[in-house]
Amino acid sequence: MDLFRTLSRSAGLATEMAGRMGDDPAGAVAADPETQAAHYRSLVMRCAFCTHQADCAETLSSGRVVSAAPDYCRNRHLWPDGRRATTTG
Numbered sequence: 180m181d182l183f184r185t186l187s188r189s190a191g192l193a194t195e196m197a198g199r200m201g202d203d204p205a206g207a208v209a210a211d212p213e214t215q216a217a218h219y220r221s222l223v224m225r226c227a228f229c230t231h232q233a234d235c236a237e238t239l240s241s242g243r244v245v246s247a248a249p250d251y252c253r254n255r256h257l258w259p260d261g262r263r264a265t266t267t268g
Contacts, residue, residue, distance in 0.1 A: 189227040192235050193254060197222065199245040200258040225253040 197204050204222060207215040229235070231251040238249060247261040248254060 185227055186223065188232065189229075190223045192232060192239065193222045193226040195239050196226075196235065196245070196248060196252065196254065197257075199239070200248060200261070202257070222254055222257070229253045 194204055204215070204219045208219050226232070226235075229251070231249070234251065235249065238245065248258050
């Protein structure tokens with residue numbers, strides 16, 4: 180997979196997982212681009228280097244309720260208690 184497809188897929192997975200955890204990274208970037216753009220980039224880049232993207236895509240597309248990021252998620256540390264309502268990096 181080439182770089183742009185990897186980043187596009189990663190952005191989609193990371194944004195969807197963040198949304199399931201109660202975060203809105205796109206909204207956060209729109210509200211405060213100076214600080215939140217770097218956080219969003221980090222979110223996507225951690226996902227881009229994950230070796231479990233297929234598992235993640237399956238989890239997110241399954242329709243199951245996701246109350247905590249899977250153990251393999253490289254962004255799991257952002258939601259240590261599962262769902263929450265703020266975005267930080």
